[in-house]
Amino acid sequence: EMPLLEQCYNLMDFEAVARRVMKKGAWGYYSSAADDEITMRENHSAFHRIWFRPKILVDVEKVDFSTTMLGTNVDIPFYVTATALGKLGHVEGEVVLTRAAHKHNVVQMIPTLASCSFDEIVDAAAPGQVQWLQLYVNKDRAITQRIVEHAEKRGCKGLFITVDAPQLGRREKDMRSKFTDPGSNVQAGQATDNSQGAARAISSFIDPALSWADIPWFRSITKMPIVLKGVQRVEDVLKAVEMGVQGVVLSNHGGRQLDFARSGIEILAETMPVLRELGLQDKIEVYIDGGVRRATDIIKALCLGAKGVGIGRPFLYAMSAYGLDGVDRAIQLLKDEMEMNMRLIGATRVDELSPGLLDTRSLFNH
Ligand code: FNR
Numbered sequence: 001e002m003p004l005l006e007q008c009y010n011l012m013d014f015e016a017v018a019r020r021v022m023k024k025g026a027w028g029y030y031s032s033a034a035d036d037e038i039t040m041r042e043n044h045s046a047f048h049r050i051w052f053r054p055k056i057l058v059d060v061e062k063v064d065f066s067t068t069m070l071g072t073n074v075d076i077p078f079y080v081t082a083t084a085l086g087k088l089g090h091v092e093g094e095v096v097l098t099r100a101a102h103k104h105n106v107v108q109m110i111p112t113l114a115s116c117s118f119d120e121i122v123d124a125a126a127p128g129q130v131q132w133l134q135l136y137v138n139k140d141r142a143i144t145q146r147i148v149e150h151a152e153k154r155g156c157k158g159l160f161i162t163v164d165a166p167q168l169g170r171r172e173k174d175m176r177s178k179f180t181d182p183g184s185n186v187q188a189g190q191a192t193d194n195s196q197g198a199a200r201a202i203s204s205f206i207d208p209a210l211s212w213a214d215i216p217w218f219r220s221i222t223k224m225p226i227v228l229k230g231v232q233r234v235e236d237v238l239k240a241v242e243m244g245v246q247g248v249v250l251s252n253h254g255g256r257q258l259d260f261a262r263s264g265i266e267i268l269a270e271t272m273p274v275l276r277e278l279g280l281q282d283k284i285e286v287y288i289d290g291g292v293r294r295a296t297d298i299i300k301a302l303c304l305g306a307k308g309v310g311i312g313r314p315f316l317y318a319m320s321a322y323g324l325d326g327v328d329r330a331i332q333l334l335k336d337e338m339e340m341n342m343r344l345i346g347a348t349r350v351d352e353l354s355p356g357l358l359d360t361r362s363l364f365n366h
Pocket of ligand 1: 255
């Protein structure tokens, strides 16, 4: 028997339900990660190595955890990150996430490889609702230019260029299920080889030659803020600042690319002290994603200096299991957790979240 939605009390509960109710191929695509999936597990467990040093006797009657991301006001410091092939989980696909994002005033990042067309996802947004575009860069730059210009024209407020996927990682769960019918109208890729799972089949257009030298070109074709998604070392964050991009997402693609890549939260803890030391902390917005499942994870990232975090799989699972109501509840649970945990650590606004509220001694030494 399928548990009632009201019986889901946290984001992990949705995963357990989705595992039972989803088709094998769809579950394989959403849940898989690269190789031995060590990085995927590390993404989540790295948060378990950070402890709180809460303040007492702070008036926390009123708590406000709204913030801004790339200039957009949001209710809570996370965004719905880009995940391909939404129709594997729900007949309506990504527009379900669009509606939930609107209801809770959070930003949705639209994937290049969405099941719905880009225009369908933009059309599903309410007036004024902010969306960003996740970009896989095509070998044919004319196609990429058209996608970027169209996104800007349709009102997208951020361009997230995925930089951790010159080739799609080996996701063996996905390969084993030999999933060959994405059931979608994926526009940007030409399916050429279905024998290696859904991911490989739709990604052959991605340009492995993409390099830093391309960044000025992106700057020249769009006024949208540019964010590099998938940065994994402080040296590259500094390079990103130098290149004048507006943001980075410290991310390993949910563990789906390079296994043994470090977690975003660990890279953040390495990066922010260097940025502060060089006086560059206000020159770039730093985001992380991967393994964020609790409001305490969000709070830890903000204490370390992240502007916000991306969350991927939990919303896919909530959508697959319960549709819009599921995603709505998942976000509401995060908001409830956020209010409670801000109070318990003695912070009333996100600008009060600072490294001093954390004990990170075991983050690196474990
Ligand atoms: C992704 N992710 C991803 N990233 C990207 O830049 N383009 C894409 O098309 C996709 N597609 C995709 C599909 C699925 C099923 C998953 C689970 C993930 C990576 C995603 O944006 C993000 O980095 C991770 O999902 C974050 O980790 P969590 O929250 O899923 O643990």
